[in-house]
Amino acid sequence: MKSKYLSLVLLSAAALSSCSDDFLQEKKNYEQTDVNAYNSYVGSLGRLADCYMLSLPDVNGNPGWQYTSTGKSDDLSKCTEEYYGFGIFVNPEKELSAISGNVVPDYFQGDASNIRASAWGRIRNINDCIQGISNSTLSQEQKNELLGQAYFLRAWCYYLLVKWYGGVPIITEVQPPLATSVTPRSTTKQCIEFICSDLDHSAELLKPFTTKGGWSTGEYGRVTSGTALALKGRVLLLWASPLFNRENKEERWQHAYETMKADLPIIESCGYGLAYENNPGTNASNWAKMFVEDGVNKEAVFVVLYNNKASGGVPDLHRNNPWERSIRPANTLASASSTPTSNIVALFPMADGHRPASYDSYKTLPASSTYDYDKAHPYMNRDPRFYRTFAFTGVRWRYDGNPMNSNNNIPYQGNNYDLWSYVWYLTDEARNNIVDGKTYGTDDLLDKAKGMYIRKRSDDAELGSARYVFNTDQNGFGLSAAPYMEIRFAEVLLNLAEAACQSGHPADAIEILKRIRSRVYNDKENCGIESNLSDAQCMAAILYERQIEFAFEGKRFDDLRRWMLFDGGVNIPAGAPSSWRLTGWGGNTCDYLGFTPLNGTRRERIEYRVKADYNGGLGADKWVVKGNERINPDPLADVKRPAAINLNEGNANKLNQAFTALNTFYDTYLERNDRPGDGLTSAHTELYINFLPRYYILGFGKSMENNRELPQNIGWDDLNSGAPGTFDPLAE
Template sequence: MYISILCFGIFSCQDLNLEPKGMLGGPELFGNEYGVKKYFAAIYNALPIEDFLYYGTNSNNAYRPDNYWEAGKNSLGNMSGEFFNTWVQVDNDGFAYWPYDRIRDINVFIQSFPEYQVNYTAEVYNNLLGEAHFLRAFFYFGLAKRYGGVPIIKEAQDPLAPVETLEVPRNSEYDTWKFIYEDLTFAMENMSTDIDETGRANKYVAAALLSRTMLYAGSIAKYSQYLGFQGEAATSAGMAGIDASKADEFFQYCVDAGKVVETGPYALYTRGYPDKAKNFADLFLDAESSESIFIKSYDITAPGNNRLRHSYDALMCPQPDMSSFVGAESYPPLDFMELYDMPAIVNPDGTPVRFDHRGDIRNGMEPRARGTMYFDGDVLRGKAFDIQRGIYKNFDVLASDADQGSPNAPINNPNNRILGGRGWTTEINGTTLNITGAHGNFEDQGGENNGWGSAFIRKYVDPDRATSDVREYRSDQHWVVFRLGEIYLNTAEALYELGSRDEAFNYIEKIRERAGATITRPALDQSTSNIGTINKANYPYSIEKSLQFIRDERARELYGENHWWWDLRRWRTADQVLNQFRHRVLSSYYVADEGKYIYLDEINRINRSWTASKQCYYEPIPWGEIGKNRNLLPQNPLY
């Protein structure tokens, strides 16, 4: 709203030749670098960055939510099933994102700025103009990944112009992504390489956004043919889908952009070595990380209600030991945990592996897993995690006989399997035992502060914050918008899609070495399959197993960073991966007559499922906008 008012002020003052006191016009805003920076500030704040505050579910203010402490409950990770929680489900319809007011603000600048070129050196002028193109591309990215083709508006419209000139039709999806490419190419060619100003774009940030956007576009071009939308009007018009012959064009743009990023002063984060688990966790907290290309900053000293604080710690940590608010709302499911070289929990003969300690489940897992998740025995804020599902008096059957936790399985008879609530104990052979542990799965509680599974989220959690200070709106760790690890993964995937398999795995090896994972090239396996590794979903197409490995590497490295949902959408696999997707949870039990622990693969106890339909690939053009502009039709497929 602030920027919109400023824009109105600019044109009103010029048209009427008035200079009202207190009103900032073109000369004040565009005639000096400080004014431009002030003008851009509100635009940066409105960028479609899906961070701690982002509401993944239906909300008119997804990027600027009103009750924003609840963003953790309604995060993109929770919405898409990347986390397990009991609050939200997949939203196929979106939330009518339509940021043309911000695009207008940028177009006003791009049109007006040349009038003030004499006030700047060539370097500063070009940098600011390039920055404007970067900002515009970012908003168009938010549109394109939701709707496909949208109206490309390069100049600020005159609200008094004839209606027929204001009702701009949609461009094709190919043209929309190509426009993003052109804007970002302009930005890269004109922006400075100066990286000193945190939270502000430069040449490398523009290249990072180009890397991400072009990977999206290439995937959409290659895989949209499998959706079965060919008979839809928007598809026939080129607005929802790109011809598969264009895929390599965009994949090459992605590779080229990644190479530009590599010329910058960035390196995979290793400051925390030799402890690779702590190193990976610190990557997201270190404000001077060598890997961060672009971050969104927060400030705990800022006054309330300005979205410069968030509540991530309060919603990821159990209370009262590690949080003073409602407690943890999100948990990593077994479906993702087992991607990290998790040790076997079942012996070759089908019996559960016996562990001396619950925390032994961490042994053998790659350090990146421990940097991403907290396991039993890990310490946070002076307290050790204590995570248990229950107690078996004896367990003398196969793991499969537990039937994924079903109460109908004979071994799970309540006389043998003991479940409980917070703090409950039971006595067995004269010994009093805590049933669940302090942070376990409590039968007497619902979604809040209930340990669904055998791990908690570590990524982005600030371990140095005192428990008494872990409350709503009391966190201010930054969000990493772009980092080198993602760019390596983007480049690797694009190279593989282009047929450069060996070069692709050079980047994967860099990621896995830093992660502490086994350095492996899966024999560059070119055998094909249509089975994905998450939920063993049937893809609508076959892919080489080595490419599936690269996709899985994204899931491991970028877990909890709000990429997975969009990856599933661009790969056109969301409706299969999230087809009655029921999270599996890793449940720990104490076997009383043996004094040992076992882990069982169970379905979440409320049988919660996630389902995405084919509608999710293209959200509907907002009907309110169609009511104002019928040229936005045809509507997207399935709406």
């Protein structure tokens, strides 16, 4: 194969990497990079940079073999309480198969004909990097610095495979792409041990460079010893969880607890910790700020950095985060305006930190709130994180930018953008049609109005300097440099709390829960966390806290799978052995936790509409031009609105007065109208979540149909013979 090199400007290094599309066809030379490139520190650093590029999570990507869920409304998040619209694993009308019809997604292979678009091609590149650096003439110090990062990336790639499939082939050398190059599947236990070994090796190699506060500012974003040990904690938690630990073997939990507790000081030595611990700011402003602030962030244990540069013909310099543009209302020139379900809005804690009495999950928790959940005014008396996670009609949501152009009638308010997003109908027939009735929203939102919006991870102008460059003529918030945190220090602590709870150390877990809440409550001893909890109550409190703290960060689906909360783990796939039966946790994790299984439930969406008395039969769906005058179609155009809720208002009395005025506006002019979120049949009959038992551990999809060497997982049909799969991911 003739050599071909691609210069990649990434992490301030020139990365050398073969990108020949005919890599698997030409069989003369199987090396990706000339070995001499590794004898140069710059060449090795560039090769490592290429591995980073192929391996890092990306908010622009969809979950699969390469990327994790990052909080947007992808196929995984739409299987949780966060988004409505059936994701691929919960659609009751589309059962997944390995062979035909609705084929199970391929998270195992990718494009086998393109090494850069394949899970195993990515691992091959990392193995090439490890081999090349190890055999190079670099100094041992240089080798350790680079290899420590490469071993982490390999472990990360294997974690993404094992969490879906259980045991996979363990390949540690660069193999020629020949039919004889076959590596059998290892057991899940062997894979977990291999991943942890790589992570321990990574942490040890990186200690001299990162355990005195982390990398220098110029190297911020690279993985550290702390990153490796934090991922190891997540891996051990996966191995101890019901998904792979049906008997609830205590030694797994104890090992996870002891390991995570011992590793915590090393993680902290890399500069990581809870950002703004015991310092909530105004209405949890500091908690909100940590998602978007510039510079080194102690919360960001595994972080992906972005910039606000335009491509300018150099694509490797153009790396923007689309999140801000996807969540903002359409009249700010945003594109998607992501919408939460009514379910997750209802389940957030109340102002005293307790779950709403009306929330029917985690009933084992000892106390529900003294506040009533007010469905008509869901923003009243909520956990401080509620206001930084959701935006509702009548709240200020500042940004830096002017959306006015010749194509819109947006009532521009300067930086003090106030969100008003109620809707009206053109006819009584539309008003009475809860399924198809067309709505139109105020402030030029028209047919793009939403009842509530996702505000989480928003670059709110109240919080500091914007990380985006607002462009009126093109894509609004598109050029955003907001980072994405795959692992936060809060997760490190909550992983430890879970292991502590399940290994007989509930006091440790409860103290961690209080620490997490110290960032949003002024008094961590009165934040809704009870001190005397049973093991089941403690575990329910931890999963509830994860659900709130990590909402819209892409973590909920993995938690639902780990704890088998779609059905409590009471069912197993056809043909599975008795060892697949859940015998720990009373044989039903949902009963153990007091959690309502997701199977058999629906997600709906919230709408606030103008009351019939004020809708007025206006019959207008757009601004009308009469002479030089533009007439607003809003039925409430002449009604004086109250001042929008300013979350930066530190005076509690003034804030309460603002909420009271907003409630009066709602009560006078608006009414809540929940509309179907999840699908309906053609006859408009409601459909419900249905996650099948075999989905907990996936089977190989169509990309593996030409591979006759790797056995299929139990619960899925073999792609070649059609016989039931024989590989047992739970066998040790």
